[in-house]
Amino acid sequence: MLQLLNPLWLWTIAGIIVPIVIHLWHIKTGKTLKIGSIALLGESARQSSRSFRITDLILLLLRCLMLIILALLLTAPFWQKQAKLTKAKGWVLLEKQPVKEVYARFKPQIDSLIKAGYEIHEFDASFKAIKPEEILKDSTKSQSRSYWSLLKLLEQQLPQKTPVYLFTSNQLRYFKDNRPELALDLHWKTHTPADSVSTWIQGAYLTPTDSIQLIVGNSKASGTSFSKINLQSTDRGNPLFNVSVEEGKPVAALKNSPQPPVPVDTSTLKITIYQNQFPADAAYLEAALQAVKKFSGRKIKLISATNFNQIPAKQNWIFWLSNQNFPQKNQKLVAGGNLFEYETGKQQAINSWINSSESFGRSASEPINLYQHFLADKRSIADENSETVWKDGFGGPVLSLQQNGNTNIYRFYSRFNPSWNDLPWSSDFPKMILNLIYESFPPVDFSNNDRRIMGEDQKQISTAISSDPSYKNSKQMDMIDLKHACWIALFLVFLLERILSQTKKEENYG
Incomplete structure (x- = not known):
C-alpha cells in the first residue's frame, strides 16, 4: 500500500497545466507562394492562423509525467507491506555497549530464553537479528539514542503481542525525552555498569593570583557533584592532575584518565x-x-x-x-x-x-x-x-x-x-x-561522564495491550522508502523526453 508522509505536496501536480497549455497553443507556420511580380499587390495586415489542438502527444505525456514524479518525491512516498512472520517465540534485545557486560550479568536468563525459542536482536534503531555465537563479537561504541525513543520505534516494527525481554544498563543519561505509553509485552531488566563512578575536569581558568582553578566533576549512582581545586604554580608533582603547555597555551589534565587535556581559560x-x-x-x-x-x-x-x-x-x-x-x-x-x-x-x-x-x-x-x-x-x-x-x-x-x-x-x-x-x-x-x-559562557556537555542511575519505579511504563479486535488482528508492517526509485524514474523519463524532443527538432528543421 502506497503511503505519503507529506501528502500536502500533491497540490504541485497542478503544474502539469503549464505543458498542456503550451502544447494546446499551436501556431501554424505560414506558406510561401511564388509569384512573378508584386507590383499589383496591395498592402494587407499580417495574419497568422492558430488552432487549439494537442501536438506531440507523447512528448506532452512525458513532460507531465516528470512533474507528477517530482511532486511525488516531495510527498516522501513509501510502500507499506506485511512483513514476513518469524517463527520466534519472542525477542531478546541486548544493549550493544557493553554487550559483554550485559551478557555476563544476565547470562542464565538470556541462555534460557534462547533455548525456549527467543530470537536475539540488537537494541538500536535497526533491531538487527543476531546469532547467539555473535553476541560477544560486537565491539561497537555506545549508542546515543534515548531508550524511550528506541522503544517507540520498536513498537512500530515489532509484531503485535510478541513478548520482549530487554537487557540494558540503568544509567540516567540514556533515559532522555518523555516517558512514553507503549503497547508492548515488555520485560525490562537493568543493571549498574562496572564503571559506575566517573571523575573528570569540567573546566579550568586562571585566578587573580595566577593559580589555576579546576572545576572537577564526580558522578556516581547516587548523584553528580562538582568541586573546586586550586593548583598553585609550584604544584609540579600533584598526584592527581597535570598542568602543561600545548601550542603556547596552558592545559590541565587528569592523570590516568582517557579525558583529553582541558584548555585553561586565561581571559579576564x-x-x-x-x-x-x-x-x-x-x-x-x-x-x-x-x-x-x-x-x-x-x-x-x-x-x-x-x-x-x-x-x-x-x-x-x-x-x-x-x-x-x-x-x-x-x-x-x-x-x-x-x-x-x-x-x-x-x-x-x-x-x-x-x-x-x-x-x-x-x-x-x-x-x-x-x-x-x-x-x-x-x-x-x-x-x-x-x-x-x-x-x-x-x-x-x-x-x-x-x-x-x-x-x-x-x-x-x-x-x-x-x-x-x-x-x-x-x-x-x-x-x-x-x-x-x-x-553566558558556552555550555559544557558532561553527559558522557554522567553515572547517575534511574530508579526502578521511575522507568516503569504503561505496557497495556489493547483489547480492540483490530489491534489483535493487526500485523507487523515493513516500510520501503520509494525515494530512490522515484529519482531513477525521474532521470529515465527526463532522458527519454530529451531524446524525443531533439528528434522532433531534427525533423522540423532537417
Missing part, C-alpha cells in the same frame, strides 16, 4: 556598571558582583562608570542602570557580550514575588518580594526570540533575554532597590547574578 571577565541615575542601585549590584568575584575565583575586572565615555570597549557585561536606552550606535562596546538594561515604561505597584530559573534551595517561606515593576510590552511578550529568565508570581517577566546578533540583551522590569523589591536584602541575589554570568 570585563564588567562595567553604568550608574548615571541610580547610584544606590549600583552599590547593591556592585556588592553582589564582588561576592561573585570572591566566590568564583575568576579574573574579573569590575568598573563603575558615571559617564558614558568612561565605558571601555569590548566589555563582556554592561549593566546599564539608566532610564535612557543604551545608544544603538555604541553597541560595539558590548558586541558579542551581554547588555543588562533597566526597562522603562508604565510603572505599576504589585504584590508578588520573583522566581528565577534556579530556586537555589529557597523554600516557600523565603520569597523575594516584588513591590513595583514595569508592565512588559505586548510585542516583547509575543516575540519568539524573547526568553523569560526571572518571573513574577503571575508568570509575567521580571527579567527577559533577547538575542540581537551575537549580543545577549537582558531587560529588567524592576530596579535593584529596596523600594521596588527585596533583591538587595536577599542572600540569593549574588547567586542569581552568578547564574546569569555563568549561563
Whole structure:
C-alpha cells in the first residue's frame, strides 16, 4: 500500500497545466507562394492562423509525467507491506555497549530464553537479528539514542503481542525525552555498569593570583557533584592532575584518565556598571558582583562608570542602570557580550514575588518580594526570540533575554532597590547574578561522564495491550522508502523526453 508522509505536496501536480497549455497553443507556420511580380499587390495586415489542438502527444505525456514524479518525491512516498512472520517465540534485545557486560550479568536468563525459542536482536534503531555465537563479537561504541525513543520505534516494527525481554544498563543519561505509553509485552531488566563512578575536569581558568582553578566533576549512582581545586604554580608533582603547555597555551589534565587535556581559560571577565541615575542601585549590584568575584575565583575586572565615555570597549557585561536606552550606535562596546538594561515604561505597584530559573534551595517561606515593576510590552511578550529568565508570581517577566546578533540583551522590569523589591536584602541575589554570568559562557556537555542511575519505579511504563479486535488482528508492517526509485524514474523519463524532443527538432528543421 502506497503511503505519503507529506501528502500536502500533491497540490504541485497542478503544474502539469503549464505543458498542456503550451502544447494546446499551436501556431501554424505560414506558406510561401511564388509569384512573378508584386507590383499589383496591395498592402494587407499580417495574419497568422492558430488552432487549439494537442501536438506531440507523447512528448506532452512525458513532460507531465516528470512533474507528477517530482511532486511525488516531495510527498516522501513509501510502500507499506506485511512483513514476513518469524517463527520466534519472542525477542531478546541486548544493549550493544557493553554487550559483554550485559551478557555476563544476565547470562542464565538470556541462555534460557534462547533455548525456549527467543530470537536475539540488537537494541538500536535497526533491531538487527543476531546469532547467539555473535553476541560477544560486537565491539561497537555506545549508542546515543534515548531508550524511550528506541522503544517507540520498536513498537512500530515489532509484531503485535510478541513478548520482549530487554537487557540494558540503568544509567540516567540514556533515559532522555518523555516517558512514553507503549503497547508492548515488555520485560525490562537493568543493571549498574562496572564503571559506575566517573571523575573528570569540567573546566579550568586562571585566578587573580595566577593559580589555576579546576572545576572537577564526580558522578556516581547516587548523584553528580562538582568541586573546586586550586593548583598553585609550584604544584609540579600533584598526584592527581597535570598542568602543561600545548601550542603556547596552558592545559590541565587528569592523570590516568582517557579525558583529553582541558584548555585553561586565561581571559579576564570585563564588567562595567553604568550608574548615571541610580547610584544606590549600583552599590547593591556592585556588592553582589564582588561576592561573585570572591566566590568564583575568576579574573574579573569590575568598573563603575558615571559617564558614558568612561565605558571601555569590548566589555563582556554592561549593566546599564539608566532610564535612557543604551545608544544603538555604541553597541560595539558590548558586541558579542551581554547588555543588562533597566526597562522603562508604565510603572505599576504589585504584590508578588520573583522566581528565577534556579530556586537555589529557597523554600516557600523565603520569597523575594516584588513591590513595583514595569508592565512588559505586548510585542516583547509575543516575540519568539524573547526568553523569560526571572518571573513574577503571575508568570509575567521580571527579567527577559533577547538575542540581537551575537549580543545577549537582558531587560529588567524592576530596579535593584529596596523600594521596588527585596533583591538587595536577599542572600540569593549574588547567586542569581552568578547564574546569569555563568549561563553566558558556552555550555559544557558532561553527559558522557554522567553515572547517575534511574530508579526502578521511575522507568516503569504503561505496557497495556489493547483489547480492540483490530489491534489483535493487526500485523507487523515493513516500510520501503520509494525515494530512490522515484529519482531513477525521474532521470529515465527526463532522458527519454530529451531524446524525443531533439528528434522532433531534427525533423522540423532537417
